[in-house]
Amino acid sequence: MPSNVRARTDPAIETARSVVETGLDSGAVVTIFGECTVEYDGRAASTLGPGDRHVMCKPDGTVLVHTDEGHQPVNWQPPGCTHEVSITDDALVLDSQRDNPDERLVVTFDAVEHVAAFDVTDPEELSLSGTEEDLRQRILAEPSLIEPGFTPLATERETPAGAVDIYGEDGDGRAVVLELKRRRVGPDAVGQLARYVEALQRDLHAETGVRGILVAPSVTDRARSLLAERELEFVALEP
């Protein structure tokens, strides 16, 4: 059985170029480790001087440049880019570009210390729970978690300010807007709820006010006082 991996440590530059080019052409995930500089120009612009980094090129056009710290790549290119590899002045150059927006990432390796091409077979999808969608399902299955008498009427109900997570009415027939968050919320969520309540109020020409309820595990102090100022409510609930 042939290996799914083609790798070289401290390769000659032409060998490195070959592994990368062959890998990219065959739809492999290609990684390059070595001393490099990185130039980026697009939505923003950046430069990164010489240092050791790990670069990953995916067959979907993604590029990721990782240092030894942090979850986030120091530089990257999103899916959909086209990469080219070449040798210029004894350096291995990876050039990744895209349109809309016009963006370009160029990684120049003075020295390649490792290169690898991985044939990836991954049939599985991630199964994730504990999302906002789970919270929504919980409430729709048991509306009394919000308060006795609450009745959901629609999800994703459109308003001039955007779609409301859950729209319904309370035991007295008043319109209720729910904004759901899977985690502790700050002022931004209050602003969002306030927008929806105001928009719906205008839209319905309601005589009685539209109630707005923020549903989340907890709120910060500032968010709580913003809720109070706007006469909005809070219900503690987890996904």
Add this chain to the structure above:
Amino acid sequence: MPSNVRARTDPAIETARSVVETGLDSGAVVTIFGECTVEYDGRAASTLGPGDRHVMCKPDGTVLVHTDEGHQPVNWQPPGCTHEVSITDDALVLDSQRDNPDERLVVTFDAVEHVAAFDVTDPEELSLSGTEEDLRQRILAEPSLIEPGFTPLATERETPAGAVDIYGEDGDGRAVVLELKRRRVGPDAVGQLARYVEALQRDLHAETGVRGILVAPSVTDRARSLLAERELEFVALEP
């Protein structure tokens, strides 16, 4: 000169364990490629069935699990975690945990096709331009970009709703709040500006209203109408 890289293709499982453990202990960036399953439990919870993935462990405690698609890792652990590697039932198991919040990621490799440890030396910092901070500097250097007579008085001015990007006054001495965005803005930015304007209005007990100006390259239609409803303004400006 000894190589900065220790790598093995299709290693025996004990060899793989040794390279990973030695690498983690020495502060190297360690990568493992092979067929694995992934279990995560923490802020949310997830499972991922068998497939080929590329796993990177950084010396700061970061773990990244990448498939062949997308910018984002399919699973990960943020910096600050402690990882352990072991062999259980002929599988290589990577166990990464942290407290606050309690989170655990377990990657189980049925087969390791490649393993590598990279000694990283990276003295450079990223130099980035085109950020919101650049836009702020541009306005402070030339306030008339907002409008003739505008005078900045403070940045990060605190209000009960949060800190205002730039606070100042117009040619008539009216208070002005600027909210800056480096890119095209939607309804969320309008909500943010509205919160600040309302909070400052209350705070100042101003007789004349506080003006709110959104400064960004452009706005969506919905954001524009929300601005109009709230009598907020827009100035087109890029970073």
Add this chain to the structure above:
DNA sequence: GTGTACATCTCGACC
């Protein structure tokens, strides 16, 4: 440590 807002955010869904 928590709170707050930015980010080349990315990503998916819907229009």
Add this chain to the structure above:
DNA sequence: GGTCGAGGTGTACAC
């Protein structure tokens, strides 16, 4: 293709 909001968001910075 643009708009919109979620995200296990991560990240820096202020309190």
